[in-house]
Amino acid sequence: MKHLKIAVLALLLIASYSNANAQDKENPWMLTFGTNAIDISTASDATSGYFGSYKFDGNNVNVIPWLSRVSVARYIGKGFGLELAGAMNKVDRPWGAGSDVTFFGLDLNVKYDLNNAFGQTGWFDPFLYAGLGENWVGAENGLGLNLGAGFNAWISDNVGINFTSGYKKVNTPVDFKMFQHSLGLTWKFGNKDNDGDGVNNKDDKCPEVAGLAEFGGCPDTDIDNDGVMDCCDKCPEVAGLAEFKGCPDTDGDGVQDSKDKCPEVAGLKTLHGCPDTDGDGVADGDDACIDVPGPKGNSGCPYKDTDEDGVIDIIDRCVEVPGPASNEGCPEIFVDQETVNEAAKGINFDTGKSAIRPEVATILDNVADILKQNQNLQFRFSIEGHTDSTGSAARNMDLSNARANAVKTYLVNKGVSANRLTTKGFGQTSPIDSNATKEGRFNNRRVEINEVK
Template identity: 45%
Template sequence: MIKRIFLPILFFTALLVPDHSFGQDKNNPWYISIGVNAVDTYPVDEDNRPLTGGFLNEMYNFEDHWNIIPSLSTIYVGHYIGSGFSLGVRGSLNKIDKLGDVSVDDLAYYAVDGMFTYSFRDAINGEGGWFDPYLGLGGGYNFVGDQPSFGTANGTVGLKLWLGESVNLNLSSTYKHAFEDKYVKHMQHTAGIGFVFGGTDSDGDGIFDKDDECPDTPGLEEFNGCPDTDGDGIKDSEDACPEVAGLPEFNGCPDTDGDGIADPNDECPNTAGIAALNGCPDADGDGVKDSEDECPNEAGPEENNGCPYKDQDNDGVLDKDDECPTVLGTVANNGCPEVTVAVLEEINVQVRTVLFDLDKATIRKESYETLNSVAEIMKEYPNTQFLIEGHTDSQGSDAYNMNLSKERAASVKEYLEGQGLPSSRLSSQGFGETRPVATNATAAGRQKNRRVEISLID
């Protein structure tokens, strides 16, 4: 009968047991097992008395020596202590109809045993594993028939085959040594189904609170019970973007545009850009991001909104630096044209013909056209300052000539200002008779000395 019951169980257990970690441990400290027990007095005595066959002789002769009842007949309750050690109590009942080779009337059998066990599971498999052999030591009280109860010292060899994380098949053989010959020394074999329980898993994630770094939040085993909400392989507590899947190099944040700048730090997360502009693009490479660049495909300075400065007159001086942006000029004169010797001579040829009333500073009307022409030429040089000089001949006193030259120069200056020339560009000065260009001894020479000239102010 025993063979028919237990050999198939052992066979299918070996086939079905998966290869992962389970068992009684600190997370599941309580263990209970229920099953059947068999009592055998035959292989317990070396004296070869009629009731025995010698120590361990025919220990597993099920049919000839074992006493067993066909119902649940044993229960074990144990608690895990730590480091593979457990402490438990087992209660058993049976009927004895064989004492060795001698048949007896059904004798009632009751036993209560305490057991201190050590599991070799972790030593063999590493932590956990389905194969779980163990050894046990303890003692108990036994009641057989009408005999008084008697104590025994017990030694146990057992094997648990874990069928799942909390269920196992538990097989054991225990030698119970009675210290007086009048009491029955015997072997007791058990087979049962065991269950572990007692662990606390507050968040229901399958990881007990003792090992759960996040006991109140469902999480994953690889993160010791902590969650990874976005499933990017970085637990939420270390993930800068726990709601959005990202990359380890960005602390769990994404880089949508693949520019090497994490989205939270990227002002343009959907368009590849550069770090200098916080992830925004700069197509023309002028340091102004495209969204603020009025000329995104043409390099230009930031102060001009990313557009290049123009040079309208193509004189080599940019408009921003060109004081005469629409007039061709020179770099030396800040983009404005410079008065050449020829131009200045042309001005003076005309201004020397300006006529005044006799001994007065009043310009004659017939000279207006000449001065108008001079004004137009001077306007072509908006960055040039002119000095209007008044000169006389030597007739009259020096003081009189000096005063008259000043007044005539001032009169020409005033007229030119009236033609639109700014006063800031014009100055006047009288030199009297101090700078003659011809002799004052002849009328022709004195006529040349009575003149107005224009020179440049550096």
């Protein structure tokens, strides 16, 4: 037993220096030879523990020290493989009384390499398996379910030590459960060399073309004379750069031609090899103002500010009239009062009437246009009605209010918001001319429009 421990430790020490990987598509076959031990759950297990007394007296754990288990496995892909395994042993009789009986099992298992899920671990190669098998126990036989785990400890690229431990539930005239453990030597093989150059496919950079080992299995040729051997040249017939695996960068901007949207004009990597003359982050080909920086959202052109008030036109509510940004580019003070006064000259009425005269309608149309201009929309206005001295003061007060309301109604119908307009009548109290003459009384029968401050 002491010598066996020393041998196992020596093999594990050797395995710790190995860089071998698991069974894979380059070594798809695996052959394993070894010995196995079986522990069948019997009545004696109730007092000695499920795994038995370990006295190796045939009572609980049964071991055949010579070759007693053989398996062959084939890698399928993505970590999965199929294994066909056969084993023989002598076991406690699972039913009835009597001496030990011969056991023989033939199993077909699906194996999964855990390195495929967690990454390669070098020499250590753990796996899980599940499958079905036919089991012969003495003169009886039955189908069994297999579940288990194990690992391979690789000594070299192709040779390793295999340990497997599994659970079986066997369906014979009397169902029983058992554990089967095995230790053996495993060998993986099947590596190919398609081009016959002595370099295995897994290490051959040119697996279909014969070459030299010093060039990774590729031939010593460089058709385009760019210093990149054809074996590693992605563009073998066009001279290129090593940093681009032999592919060209015609304009020398650090972007290889296959990824360069402007392969003949040096540009920026961030713009896929295209230039940006004004440095605004918009490639020249997409920039409507190639020499003046501007945002991408405006096709590389600066936003216009017609009134030069520092508020760009797209957010300036008064594009042609300067005003602070705090007021959306519109003036905070009404600057068009004189314009309104001038436009409103001539809003006069016939004696005793509040109807809008035809010539006054034209005047009011111009006034409405002024009040609706963007820079004036924030201001409110008072429409003030007046009369001459004809008639009673009370009658003239009502008439002045009617004239003011008539003008308001007209302006509202022309699109001026009603909440911006107020009306007030002054009657005959505020004449601007003499009531002693016909012309003076005409001038007094008027409406004025003023900003409400």
